Amino acid sequence: MSGTxxxxxxxxxxxxxxxxxxxxxxxxxxxxxxxxxxxDRELLEAITAGRALEQLQNVATLPGIVDAALAMxxxxxxxxxxxxxxxxxxxxxxxxSPGGVGYDIxxxxxxxxxxxxAEELGAHCEPLVHEFSRAIPAGAGKHGPLRLSxxxxxxxxxxxxxxxxxxxxxxxxxxxxxxxxxCLPGAEPGAVSAxxxxxxxxxxxxxxxxxxxIELQRVDRVFDRTAxxxxxxxxxxxxxxxxxxxxxxxxxxxxxxxxxxxxxxxRYGIVLPDRQLACAPASSPEGRAYLAAMAxxxxxxxxxxxALAHAVREAIRRVLGPNAARAxxxxxxxxxxxxxxxxxxxxxxxxxxxxxxxxxxxxxVEIPGDFAHVGQPVFIPGSMGTSSYVLAGEPGSLERSFxxxxxxAGRTMSRTRARATIGGAELRRQLEAQGIVVRCPSxxxxxxxxxxxxxxxxxxxxxxxxxxxxxxxxxxxxLGVVKG
Amino acid sequence: xxxxxTPPARVAPQHHFVEHGGEVEVExxxxxxxGIFAAALDTFTELVAGNADGESMEIQIGLRGxxxxxxxxxxxxxxxxxxxxxxxxxxxxxAIELEDETLQATVVGYRGTPRPLVKGVALNxxxxxxxxxxxxxxxxxxx
Numbered sequence: 200m201s202g203t204x205x206x207x208x209x210x211x212x213x214x215x216x217x218x219x220x221x222x223x224x225x226x227x228x229x230x231x232x233x234x235x236x237x238x239d240r241e242l243l244e245a246i247t248a249g250r251a252l253e254q255l256q257n258v259a260t261l262p263g264i265v266d267a268a269l270a271m272x273x274x275x276x277x278x279x280x281x282x283x284x285x286x287x288x289x290x291x292x293x294x295x296s297p298g299g300v301g302y303d304i305x306x307x308x309x310x311x312x313x314x315x316x317a318e319e320l321g322a323h324c325e326p327l328v329h330e331f332s333r334a335i336p337a338g339a340g341k342h343g344p345l346r347l348s349x350x351x352x353x354x355x356x357x358x359x360x361x362x363x364x365x366x367x368x369x370x371x372x373x374x375x376x377x378x379x380x381x382c383l384p385g386a387e388p389g390a391v392s393a394x395x396x397x398x399x400x401x402x403x404x405x406x407x408x409x410x411x412x413i414e415l416q417r418v419d420r421v422f423d424r425t426a427x428x429x430x431x432x433x434x435x436x437x438x439x440x441x442x443x444x445x446x447x448x449x450x451x452x453x454x455x456x457x458x459x460x461x462x463x464x465x466r467y468g469i470v471l472p473d474r475q476l477a478c479a480p481a482s483s484p485e486g487r488a489y490l491a492a493m494a495x496x497x498x499x500x501x502x503x504x505x506a507l508a509h510a511v512r513e514a515i516r517r518v519l520g521p522n523a524a525r526a527x528x529x530x531x532x533x534x535x536x537x538x539x540x541x542x543x544x545x546x547x548x549x550x551x552x553x554x555x556x557x558x559x560x561x562x563x564v565e566i567p568g569d570f571a572h573v574g575q576p577v578f579i580p581g582s583m584g585t586s587s588y589v590l591a592g593e594p595g596s597l598e599r600s601f602x603x604x605x606x607x608a609g610r611t612m613s614r615t616r617a618r619a620t621i622g623g624a625e626l627r628r629q630l631e632a633q634g635i636v637v638r639c640p641s642x643x644x645x646x647x648x649x650x651x652x653x654x655x656x657x658x659x660x661x662x663x664x665x666x667x668x669x670x671x672x673x674x675x676x677x678l679g680v681v682k683g
Numbered sequence: 684x685x686x687x688x689t690p691p692a693r694v695a696p697q698h699h700f701v702e703h704g705g706e707v708e709v710e711x712x713x714x715x716x717x718g719i720f721a722a723a724l725d726t727f728t729e730l731v732a733g734n735a736d737g738e739s740m741e742i743q744i745g746l747r748g749x750x751x752x753x754x755x756x757x758x759x760x761x762x763x764x765x766x767x768x769x770x771x772x773x774x775x776x777x778a779i780e781l782e783d784e785t786l787q788a789t790v791v792g793y794r795g796t797p798r799p800l801v802k803g804v805a806l807n808x809x810x811x812x813x814x815x816x817x818x819x820x821x822x823x824x825x826x
Binding site: 611 | 753767799800804806808825
């Protein structure tokens with residue numbers, strides 16, 4: 200099988216094994232390493248239809264990049280880095296690229312497990328989803344339930360969700376069950392601009408728009424009972440999946456630092472094929488400033504999902520009672536957009552994950568004790584109205600992808616075409632006909648996120664499983680969705 | 684870059700969305716540079732405007748920069764910032780003065796409930812250039 204060649208719009212792809220394809224470094228004079236994509240032929244067809252692989256080749260030109268620029272099977276065209284892209288740069292002098300993290304720093308997902316089944320929920324389903332929609336503001340300028348002073352915001356930027364515990368928002372167990380304990384090291388509030396502070400100060404506890412959501416789900420099928428038990432999941436059980444990020448604060452951090460790096464990279468002799476890849480050595484003043492601001496924004500995002508989870512628990516308390524709220528336990532919280540210093544292949548590297556999820560296997564020191572024997576939980580949201588998956592990290596992720604797996608289904612269709620294909624009202628009717636409760640203030644926003652605008656999440660997940668990056672633990676089906 | 688286009692007698696500022704598998708890409712066209720900023724504003728309004736109108740507002744925007752492409756990004760970033768912190772939804776430019784290194788504008792709009800769709804304005808595929816007597820711009824929004 201190895202050696203099979205497929206042409207993309209830009210270069211020839213060589214098949215390395217069942218699920219891995221490569222554009223050799225020699226295909227372009229400026230590539231420092233190969234570009235590799237995890238996919239099968241069918242997914243590859245969708246992937247090569249856009250500019251995702253050309254963007255991946257651009258990533259392969261970053262100074263200090265090691266091994267290969269990688270794309271997960273949900274990869275699609277982004278605005279510099281492809282969404283679903285992974286790049287590791289050697290420290291101390293390999294570069295950090297804010298575009299390799301993206302505007303929504305630490306966009307990610309948090310899964311809550313409720314202490315009751317869908318059957319037990321019964322007629323409370325619609326009132327519960329409605330209560331979620333009342334409890335969670337979505338929009339820009341839609342201020343959340345928390346108004347923070349400047350000092351309080353800085354504490355959130357420094358410490359993440361830990362800073363909210365004193366307000367009764369979340370508990371210690373939530374922190375343990377959050378990637379990096381909910382706090383990236385090196386965060387400096389002073390590295391976050393006044394404008395970013397201004398955008399963020401009222402947005403803690405808001406979901407945002409686009410593909411962000413809060414979804415009530417039922418565990419439809421368990422594939423790995425040992426891991427599911429460790430995660431606290433069983434068939435028929437209710438879960439809530441929260442997808443959001445660092446809101447305007449993180450967006451502004453990216454905006455600020457892309458511009459700074461765009462202005463200084465020539466000083467470091469860096470020439471790039473795409474201005475949005477603007478970067479500087481991680482050890483440079485500009486690189487260190489970005490990493491300090493990015494960590495602060497990431498901590499804000501962890502705290503934001505903590506505040507959203509608190510709102511969900513409060514809604515559960517109002518509809519189902521205090522016992523149900525108290526026993527609603529966080530399964531885990533994972534980041535999709537972040538750069539982290541990790542050790543791979545015996546060296547320190549800065550792993551950029553842009554629309555990709557850390558997926559460390561069993562035995563990794565960074566995952567909580569409850570999960571140490573089964574691997575880190577990973578959550579893969581499907582498109583609206585379709586299944587989502589709970590995965591566990593596998594050893595292949597460390598061997599092949601810097602401890603990374605996919606993050607979602609991956610778009611295949613533009614928002615414009617999705618809107619032209621189906622109206623929001625019609626889509627709402629279709630979802631409701633499937634028994635899914637929908638709360639979304641904008642029909643336009645709904646149609647842009649139509650299920651057919653995405654790849655089949657089951658297919659995407661099957662590739663990362665075959666590739667040995669992560670294995671399926673459980674499948675979740677939607678009962679209700681709240682969108683911004 | 685934009686192909687051979689015969690310019691019409693007058694080109695009102697206009698925009699059209701381009702197929703993009705992940706984000707929102709838009710091409711802008713106008714008969715002069717100021718018109719590109721107007722077309723960019725129209726695009727932003729189309730992306731964020733909600734249903735309800737609020738009280739009328741007028742804001743002043745002052746920007747500095749020699750690079751027109753970056754000035755276009757700064758323009759949209761300023762509109763994005765005002766939308767988030769002031770809930771300002773722009774309608775149109777009342778006055779604009781574009782010099783070599785500065786942009787001064789008065790923008791008319793209203794306080795509304797802008798959609799929180801746009802996260803950032805990327806430098807990817809960014810363009811601002813004249814071809815065949817017509818000005819063209821291109822912007823990719825992260826959404």
